[in-house]
Amino acid sequence: xxxxxxxxxxxxxxxxxxxxxxxxxxxxxxxxxxxxxxxxxxxxxxxxxxxxxxxxxxxxxxxxxxxxxxxxxxxxxxxxxxxxxxxxxxxxxxxxxxxxxxxxxxxxxxxxxxxxxxxxxxxxxxxxxxxxxxxxxxxxxxxxxxxxxxxxxxxxxxxxxxxxxxxxxxxxxxxxxxxxxxxxxxxxxxxxxxxxxxxxxxxxxxxxxxxxxxxxxxxxxxxxxxxxxxxxxxxxxxxxxxxxxxxxxxxxxxxxxx
Amino acid sequence: xxxxxxxxxxxxxxxxxxxxxxxxxxxxxxxxxxxxxxxxxxxxxxxxxxxxxxxxxxxxxxxxxxxxxxxxxxxxxxxxxxxxxxxxxxxxxxxxxxxxxxxxxxxxxxxxxxxxxxxxxxxxxxxxxxxxxxxxxxxxxxxxxxxxxxxxxxxxxxxxxxxxxxxxxxxxxxxxxxxxxxxxxxxxxxxxxxxxxxxxxxxxxxxxxxxxxxxxxxxxxxxxxxxxxxxxxxxxxxxxxxxxxxxxxxxxxxxxxxxxxxxxxxxxxxxxxxxxxxxxxxxxxxxxxxxxxxxxxxxxxxxxxxxxxxxxxxxxxxxxxxxxxxxxxxxxx
Numbered sequence: 001x002x003x004x005x006x007x008x009x010x011x012x013x014x015x016x017x018x019x020x021x022x023x024x025x026x027x028x029x030x031x032x033x034x035x036x037x038x039x040x041x042x043x044x045x046x047x048x049x050x051x052x053x054x055x056x057x058x059x060x061x062x063x064x065x066x067x068x069x070x071x072x073x074x075x076x077x078x079x080x081x082x083x084x085x086x087x088x089x090x091x092x093x094x095x096x097x098x099x100x101x102x103x104x105x106x107x108x109x110x111x112x113x114x115x116x117x118x119x120x121x122x123x124x125x126x127x128x129x130x131x132x133x134x135x136x137x138x139x140x141x142x143x144x145x146x147x148x149x150x151x152x153x154x155x156x157x158x159x160x161x162x163x164x165x166x167x168x169x170x171x172x173x174x175x176x177x178x179x180x181x182x183x184x185x186x187x188x189x190x191x192x193x194x195x196x197x198x199x200x201x202x203x204x205x206x207x208x209x210x211x212x213x214x215x216x217x218x219x220x221x222x223x224x225x226x227x228x229x230x231x232x233x234x235x236x237x238x239x240x241x242x243x244x245x246x247x248x249x250x251x252x253x254x255x256x257x258x
Numbered sequence: 259x260x261x262x263x264x265x266x267x268x269x270x271x272x273x274x275x276x277x278x279x280x281x282x283x284x285x286x287x288x289x290x291x292x293x294x295x296x297x298x299x300x301x302x303x304x305x306x307x308x309x310x311x312x313x314x315x316x317x318x319x320x321x322x323x324x325x326x327x328x329x330x331x332x333x334x335x336x337x338x339x340x341x342x343x344x345x346x347x348x349x350x351x352x353x354x355x356x357x358x359x360x361x362x363x364x365x366x367x368x369x370x371x372x373x374x375x376x377x378x379x380x381x382x383x384x385x386x387x388x389x390x391x392x393x394x395x396x397x398x399x400x401x402x403x404x405x406x407x408x409x410x411x412x413x414x415x416x417x418x419x420x421x422x423x424x425x426x427x428x429x430x431x432x433x434x435x436x437x438x439x440x441x442x443x444x445x446x447x448x449x450x451x452x453x454x455x456x457x458x459x460x461x462x463x464x465x466x467x468x469x470x471x472x473x474x475x476x477x478x479x480x481x482x483x484x485x486x487x488x489x490x491x492x493x494x495x496x497x498x499x500x501x502x503x504x505x506x507x508x509x510x511x512x513x514x515x516x517x518x519x520x521x522x523x524x525x526x527x528x529x530x531x532x533x534x535x536x537x538x539x540x541x542x543x544x545x546x547x548x549x550x551x552x553x554x555x556x557x558x559x560x561x562x563x564x565x566x567x568x569x570x571x572x573x574x575x576x577x578x579x580x581x582x583x584x585x586x587x588x589x590x591x
Contacts, residue, residue, distance in 0.1 A: 073477035084475060090468035092535035093461070101465050102476030104458045113459040
């Protein structure tokens with residue numbers, strides 16, 4: 001089942017064409033890795049999908065329906081949750097408050113932004129969520145995020161995306177600045193997220209991680225999608241050569257021959 | 259910080275309260291009050307307490323707005339100038355323009371709304387730091403006050419009435435004399451505590467100051483919240499200026515000079531982080547009481563007038579060092 005389809009997305013910044021005709025589709029319950037060198041257009045693409053800025057041309061379909069995404073709120077309402085590197089949580093707020101940031105459970109809803117938070121609901125939902133994603137033992141819903149490790153923060157951010165039944169979860173460099181142990185934790189978590197039926201779009205520099213969790217690989221270069229392959233049909237060297245545009249496997253054969 | 263108290267079981271809540279910045283500020287306030295009371299018996303006399311309580315709300319009201327603004331990661335240096343300009347405009351309209359006082363007060367407050375909105379829009383939409391924007395605004399507003407009065411204080415106010423009583427009426431409790439401004443301060447404080455700790459908006463304010471990008475990514479309208487907080491701070495500064503001017507029945511174009519720093523000192527001494535994300539209204543109330551008590555007590559115990567800012571500065575520094583050390587400890591624990 002197709003969850004998200006992008007058709008001929010284009011975006012320019014002044015004279016720079018950051019995206020020239022990007023098209024691809026994302027299916028239910030799969031992890032797709034988006035690869036590419038710096039400046040290949042990966043972040044432009046995900047920012048367009050997550051509503052950070054509007055696209056110039058092209059269409060976005062969610063579950064077969066054409067949609068227009070003009071703000072981050074639009075994207076969230078369509079079930080697209082984006083987790084940006086290091087910037088998705090507020091460190092001075094508790095885990096519970098972070099989990100519901102922007103969608104706080106309140107009483108007396110008619111008071112608008114002045115409505116009181118429903119603390120009982122907030123705490124219960126947060127604990128239930130932490131338990132569901134298997135990180136209840138260590139973490140207290142009332143703990144401040146500033147007291148958590150980088151890996152724990154990523155897990156919290158991903159859990160938050162799952163809780164709103166997001167169809168598509170976009171992870172932007174989720175393993176940046178993490179230790180080996182924590183990286184494995186996050187990657188394991190990504191698999192669990194997929195097994196729970198969510199689709200994941202994973203942006204990363206680290207090809208090794210891709211081979212551990214992804215089902216499919218999409219490679220971008222200079223604003224275009226240059227390759228799309230299932231992980232089972234390819235290998236590390238091939239992917240690396242597509243990213244850089246150089247034929248690495250040929251290069252390797254050459255050096256081996258010598 | 260805000261999250262820590264209301265959502266925890268009682269035992270944990272108690273220990274986190276003791277380690278919280280507003281609690282350490284409270285202890286130091288009590289110690290200071292005790293020292294002043296022992297050093298000079300007049301410190302706790304009804305007359306002196308009445309005196310302190312007359313001044314306290316005027317800066318305290320501005321400090322409430324400043325706390326919310328600082329928690330959202332911005333600050334406002336133009337509050338002292340707005341404190342001066344707003345009552346000057348109101349009294350000029352009534353005395354020279356023959357405008358009804360109710361309409362004049364409304365016009366004064368609308369002027370404050372405009373000043374706050376300009377501050378907020380330039381900071382958020384053009385992206386210039388609030389330090390620079392509000393510093394420039396300080397000069398513009400103070401300059402405007404001086405220009406429209408030609409630098410002279412206005413003639414004294416001699417028209418009592420409903421609005422004057424509402425802003426600066428006084429009442430006696432035993433041998434204490436209090437002003438209605440104390441009620442304004444108490445009411446606004448309760449409102450600010452509610453908003454920051456318990457309301458959805460408070461969650462947004464803290465999140466914006468803590469990590470603006472995270473808040474925006476969750477759909478929080480960060481720029482709009484900030485603009486409204488600039489407006490609120492400006493309006494509270496203007497209101498405080500009017501209260502002060504009606505209490506002493508005179509408006510001066512230089513009133514409130516230096517108040518911006520005094521107010522920011524109150525807020526940070528109370529434990530609100532200058533860098534945003536962590537704000538406490540209770541701490542600000544303690545900070546306001548503390549600065550008022552220091553200014554008053556230091557004179558009473560006989561520190562020479564010219565040396566007195568040295569002590570005020572040193573006590574503020576000591577408080578900030580204490581907060582920094584507590585913060586470090588908390589991070590380690």
